[in-house]
Amino acid sequence: MLKSRNRIEKLYYSIGEVAELFEVNPSLIRYWEKEFDILKPGKNRKGNRIYTKEDLNSLRIIYHLVKERGYTLQGAREKIRQNRDDVARNMEITDTLNRLKAFLQELKKDL
Numbered sequence: 001m002l003k004s005r006n007r008i009e010k011l012y013y014s015i016g017e018v019a020e021l022f023e024v025n026p027s028l029i030r031y032w033e034k035e036f037d038i039l040k041p042g043k044n045r046k047g048n049r050i051y052t053k054e055d056l057n058s059l060r061i062i063y064h065l066v067k068e069r070g071y072t073l074q075g076a077r078e079k080i081r082q083n084r085d086d087v088a089r090n091m092e093i094t095d096t097l098n099r100l101k102a103f104l105q106e107l108k109k110d111l
Contacts, residue, residue, distance in 0.1 A: 012050040015041075021056070022063055032062055035073050038080060057088070064091045 019026040030049075033039050038058045041049045051059075065076035065087065079087055 015049045
């Protein structure tokens with residue numbers, strides 16, 4: 001699951017920061033770059049990968065399909081190719097429902 005959303009918004013993120021946000025190894029991020037066309041980070045002068053907010057959104061979609069929904073890489077590629085907007089919308093709905101569930105559980109615990 002993604003780490004806290006209460007982070008400072010930046011223009012660019014390093015691969016280490018991205019891996020930490022998604023709680024995965026940087027090698028998995030690099031692997032997904034090869035497997036998914038929607039993920040194309042830029043590189044700085046040193047040749048290090050730099051990820052934009054759009055790259056993070058693409059990674060969230062990939063993470064959601066592969067890690068949370070259990071899709072194979074091929075299945076996730078096809079799902080994204082068919083309709084990326086629907087996948088993103090469904091992912092947002094799922095995130096909202098999970099936050100609501102956590103809030104309600106916390107509220108129940110406090111009663």
